[in-house]
Amino acid sequence: MYLSMNNHLQYDYPPTPTQDHAESSTSNNTDDSTEESLDESKLFQHSRASLNPDRWSIFKVPCRLRQVNDKAYEPRLISIGPYHHGKEHLKMMEIIKESCLSSIIGENRVTVEALWRAMKVMEKDVRKCYPEAFDVKLAEFVNMMILDGCFIVYLFRKKSPIKRFFKLNRIFTDICCDLLLLENQLPFSVLSKLYGMIKSNEEEVEFAALAFRRLKDLMPGPVMFPKKFPKNIMHLVGLLRDCWIPHHTARRGKDTLSKFIRCATELEEAGIKIVKKDIDVAMDNNGEDEEGVASSLFDIEFTGNAKLKVPTINVDHSTELILRNFMAYEQFIPFRQPTYVCDYVVFMNNLIDSGKDVQLLRHSGVIVNWLGDDEAVAQMFNKLGDFTYSSRYPFYYKEIYDKVDMHCQKKWNRWKATLKKDYFNSPWSLISVVAAIVLLLLTMAQTIFSVLSYVNPQGSGPMLFLFLDSVLFSVLCWLWAGSFSAFMA
Numbered sequence: 001m002y003l004s005m006n007n008h009l010q011y012d013y014p015p016t017p018t019q020d021h022a023e024s025s026t027s028n029n030t031d032d033s034t035e036e037s038l039d040e041s042k043l044f045q046h047s048r049a050s051l052n053p054d055r056w057s058i059f060k061v062p063c064r065l066r067q068v069n070d071k072a073y074e075p076r077l078i079s080i081g082p083y084h085h086g087k088e089h090l091k092m093m094e095i096i097k098e099s100c101l102s103s104i105i106g107e108n109r110v111t112v113e114a115l116w117r118a119m120k121v122m123e124k125d126v127r128k129c130y131p132e133a134f135d136v137k138l139a140e141f142v143n144m145m146i147l148d149g150c151f152i153v154y155l156f157r158k159k160s161p162i163k164r165f166f167k168l169n170r171i172f173t174d175i176c177c178d179l180l181l182l183e184n185q186l187p188f189s190v191l192s193k194l195y196g197m198i199k200s201n202e203e204e205v206e207f208a209a210l211a212f213r214r215l216k217d218l219m220p221g222p223v224m225f226p227k228k229f230p231k232n233i234m235h236l237v238g239l240l241r242d243c244w245i246p247h248h249t250a251r252r253g254k255d256t257l258s259k260f261i262r263c264a265t266e267l268e269e270a271g272i273k274i275v276k277k278d279i280d281v282a283m284d285n286n287g288e289d290e291e292g293v294a295s296s297l298f299d300i301e302f303t304g305n306a307k308l309k310v311p312t313i314n315v316d317h318s319t320e321l322i323l324r325n326f327m328a329y330e331q332f333i334p335f336r337q338p339t340y341v342c343d344y345v346v347f348m349n350n351l352i353d354s355g356k357d358v359q360l361l362r363h364s365g366v367i368v369n370w371l372g373d374d375e376a377v378a379q380m381f382n383k384l385g386d387f388t389y390s391s392r393y394p395f396y397y398k399e400i401y402d403k404v405d406m407h408c409q410k411k412w413n414r415w416k417a418t419l420k421k422d423y424f425n426s427p428w429s430l431i432s433v434v435a436a437i438v439l440l441l442l443t444m445a446q447t448i449f450s451v452l453s454y455v456n457p458q459g460s461g462p463m464l465f466l467f468l469d470s471v472l473f474s475v476l477c478w479l480w481a482g483s484f485s486a487f488m489a
Contacts, residue, residue, distance in 0.1 A: 055128040057234040058185045064387035072324040075178040083183040097147040100154040119145045149194040182325045185235035220319040221297025222279045245340040260350045264357040270408040276365030277309035316370035342390035
């Protein structure tokens with residue numbers, strides 16, 4: 001049973017005896033000592049509720065991260081959960097949520113009473129997932145769980161609850177981006193419960209697979225569909241992050257990270273070629289990643305022939321938002337567990353110092369720059385790691401850092417790279433070097449035959465001298481043409 005009042009969905013729930021009793025006690029009690037006692041009891045209850053860290057799973061973004069880019073953690077279109085509930089610029093979507101719930105009820109798959117009973121049972125456990133104790137009444141909190149949860153389920157099942165509305169610009173993409181904000185979450189158990197109540201008998205796909213299929217295209221790098229989804233999924237951010245990270249830990253370093261690699265342009269000067277790593281979701285019979293191909297953004301490899309293979313990352317206006325919220329989520333994982341996203345950002349921050357590094361990575365296919373400005377991409381990566389903690393023990397790319405540093409320490413590698421860059425950077429340069437060597441040999445031969453013709457004028461020396469002289473002139477012309485072409489190029 002529901003009715004629309006003031007453009008917001010309200011439910012005609014029968015008041016519980018405890019609520020009536022609390023309201024009557026509050027209205028009838030005028031004694032100051034009693035009010036003080038109630039306030040102390042309420043404060044104690046909130047303190048006790050907020051000191052249960054074992055149940056926390058949906059956190060507030062730390063202030064140190066918000067100071068760098070506060071907008072990356074704020075929803076732009078829709079609020080999910082209690083943190084941003086009721087904000088003025090997000091109220092328009094409440095009408096869309098109500099419309100989605102009306103469509104669900106109209107399908108005769110579930111009743112409002114059934115949804116209310118199911119969410120009311122989960123309400124206390126849901127509150128414990130948040131570190132803050134929200135001063136929200138039971139009916140309002142359950143109402144929020146129903147509207148927000150049903151909207152997400154209906155969005156993932158239908159993709160376009162209101163077709164005309166979702167045709168406006170990039171609203172669907174903006175909503176999905178809001179669903180990947182750390183503070184904009186409902187517990188995954190709520191979404192799974194609602195999906196089980198709403199779906200038809202023909203829908204056999206589990207909700208984790210449905211959610212992953214709808215959101216995976218927002219990932220800035222390659223991501224493969226997992227064979228099995230994690231068991232203890234906390235929320236949508238946790239689902240996407242856990243399915244995105246690599247599932248093999250053989251490369252994980254055992255020592256503390258004590259040094260950093262050089263930027264891309266300096267690595268190129270040291271003879272290291274940065275190339276795009278091919279993407280392939282094929283798996284071998286053992287279920288391991290195939291050698292030489294990447295199954296995720298984090299599969300970086302340094303080969304024996306001095307090639308640093310890095311999967312392609314697409315940088316657009318949502319990339320920073322997604323990476324920042326995944327990094328914020330990793331700030332709360334248990335100590336010494338790998339922080340893959342933070343480690344990747346540290347790697348890219350080392351690789352990029354300026355727009356020239358981004359340009360090199362863009363030309364090699366490692367970065368697809370949808371922002372258009374290489375300096376903007378450089379600034380984004382340089383600021384992403386500010387005030388974040390990565391797992392320096394164990395750092396995921398420690399082995400790669402050691403191999404790259406060992407290569408750069410050898411002077412011969414730098415000399416060889418300089419020689420190749422200055423003298424063998426084009427076919428004409430190579431031709432010029434070869435011509436110069438031939439010219440040197442012919443000059444030596446001409447000198448020898450000149451001496452022989454002087455010693456023995458009647459011999460074959462003069463004829464050979466004239467022949468070598470003509471050959472030498474031809475080589476000089478060839479060398480001049482090659483040098484001029486190289487200069488014009």
